[in-house]
Amino acid sequence: MRSYILFLLVGLSALFSCKEEIERPPNIVVILCDDLGYGDLSSFGHPKIQTPNLDGLAAKGMKLTNFYSAAPVCSPSRVGLMTGRSPNRAGIYDFIIGGNNPRLNNRDIVHMQANEETIPARLKSVGYATCLSGKWHCNSHFNNTEKQPTPDQFGFDHWFATHNNAAPSHENPNNFVRNGEEVGEIEGFSCQIVVNEAMDWLGKQKKDQPFYLQVTFHEPHVPIASPPELVAKYLPYAQNENEAQYFANVENVDIAVGKLVEYLEKNGHDNTLIVFSSDNGPETLLRYSKAIHSYGTTEGLKGRKLWTTEGGFKVPGIIYWMGQPTFNGETDAVVSALDLMPTFCELAGADLPQRELDGQSLTNFLKTGRMTREKPLLWAFYNALNDQVVAMRDGDWKLMARLKYDTAYLPKITNVYVGNIDSVRNAELVDFELYNLAADENEWIDLSADRPEELAKMKATLATEYQALLADSHVWARSETQ
Structure with a gap:
């Protein structure tokens, strides 16, 4: 009798342990490129750029052929993603400039305001550890707590970021700030630096605590710089060295993503939802003097960055939920970066912000690959x-x-x-x-x-x-x- 009771208790313990494991909220990783065009990955049609790691994520998970950013330019796109609301509601109408010179149209004071509720803040409220590594671009006064909120005030426990672009270029950038402290020059290329920071942060987290990690690459936004060995690889296939630099820049991102995914797999993060996309369409070659490397492609879509045609905000989208069964394959369902806020809140068990949202939850979509939008x-x-x-x-x-x-x-x-x-x-x-x-x-x-x-x-x-x-x-x- 005693052995039977012991057996029963062990069985019930295993059952509840299994249930707890199944219901444990997922880790969430959002990976965002800067100015990556709809056709810039080999899995989305590029004939020359090799992106085997991202192609592998799309093959194992979901390839979204109708994924839209919240805006056709960086700052409003990022604010829309983090809030689940049209960036116009937050007052972010264009890219945010530096705030040193007052302007008649008040553009120098534009920033994401403290009352905006963000994904990291919502997830942190239910026990998530949170980290930002990469580009921020949501303040006109960057890293100035007296004038405008900093990333930690929007829910990031740890932040390692730049205001806008990596400077002086992607190679050996000197403008990163870590938790309010300027870092100085860092040797290497921006996307690898950003991923290394993310992995270092992950290595310090509690194993039983879910995390939200936002990795925001500077690539392939200008000023572009790429590893010489990758540039040499593409020179025979490019029109010129500038185009080879662009091709190499995108592959360098792919290598960084591969490194991060391998780290997650090797360290037992087998319940991790990964979302990959771009903030907007590709820059137009020679639109301004520094855009000499802007050879991104839209795979035939009309327009590019800063356009309201499809090439401006239809971007590559990939979702892969490690260790969990989801729809596998290509889907033409209309999905938006605005949908991430309600999706992550539902998966994490967090309350939605008490304000108008423009996105909708994708939880059923993750299972079926199909969805009907509740609003345009x-x-x-x-x-x-x-x-x-x-x-x-x-x-x-x-x-x-x-x-x-x-x-x-x-x-x-x-x-x-x-x-x-x-x-x-x-x-x-x-x-x-x-x-x-x-x-x-x-x-x-x-x-x-x-x-x-x-x-x-x-x-x-x-x-x-x-x-x-x-x-x-x-x-x-x-x-x-x-």
């Missing part, structure tokens, strides 16, 4: 290089529009502030373009004249969604202390 995806990027600065995707359809105020088109603007808010709010949506992305992902055929019923339906939806976004968009006003 909307972008209002007022400084777009193309004319149609407002874009909305709803199902297979995409509608784009210009903004007209009074008798003229609204000029391109980099910030919404007290001096222009009236013109922004009163501008009219005009000059619509309509595309069926299921049949025409490259946006060649404008169907606005041929599909009047669909156009009317989409216009009505856009009017509702855009007005709701406008009403909740932050307006920057300079206080007496700024």
Whole structure:
């Protein structure tokens, strides 16, 4: 009898232990490239760049062919990802400049404000350890706690970051800050430095504590620098050395990702959800003087970084959940970086922020590879290089529009502030373009004249969604202390 009871207790103990293991929230790793184009990985169609580690993640997990960033430029894209909200709600309308010189449009004071709730803060509230390693670009006054919040105030236990780009280039950067302290020059290449920091942090964490790790590479944003041996590898296949530098830059990222994944596998992190993507589309070659290495590709999508066409914010997406059964293969479901906040909160058992979110949970999508969006995806990027600065995707359809105020088109603007808010709010949506992305992902055929019923339906939806976004968009006003 005593042996039977002992056997029963051991069995129950094993059962509860197994249940606890199954229900343990996953570790989460978000890996974000900077200016990586939709077609820059070999698994997404690049004929020359070799990315075996990322291709391997896509093969073992999920390859997302309709993954969208929150904006077609870096700062708003990053804020959108971390908050699950359109960056317009946070007042991040364009890339954030340094805050040393006051500007009439108040752009120098733009930053992610302290009241924004972020992924790391939500996960930290339920016991996660959190780390940022790489590019930040969410403050105009970087590492200045007196003027603006720093990454630790948004939930990062440990942060190792730069304001914007690695300087003077990806090689031997000297502008990293670790937990508020300037580090000085570091030997090596930025993506490897960033991964080494992440692995060093992981090695110091408790084995039984889940973690959130945000790895934000500077590559392949300019100023580009790549290992000479990788550049030499691509010289026979490139038009010139600058293009070989770009190809090598992307492969160097792939090597860094491979190193991080190998570390996770070897150290028993077998319940780790990995998400890989880019903050926006690729830079345009020679758009400005430093863009001499910008040979990224969109795989035929129209436009590039700073455009509201597909090439501006449709980016490669890969999800791999180590040690857990998920949908395996390619999916054309429409997924957004805005979806990460609600997804991670649900998986971790954290409460959602008590404010309007624009993303939705992907937990069922992870199992099936299919999803139906509860609300359209909307972008209002007022400084777009193309004319149609407002874009909305709803199902297979995409509608784009210009903004007209009074008798003229609204000029391109980099910030919404007290001096222009009236013109922004009163501008009219005009000059619509309509595309069926299921049949025409490259946006060649404008169907606005041929599909009047669909156009009317989409216009009505856009009017509702855009007005709701406008009403909740932050307006920057300079206080007496700024």
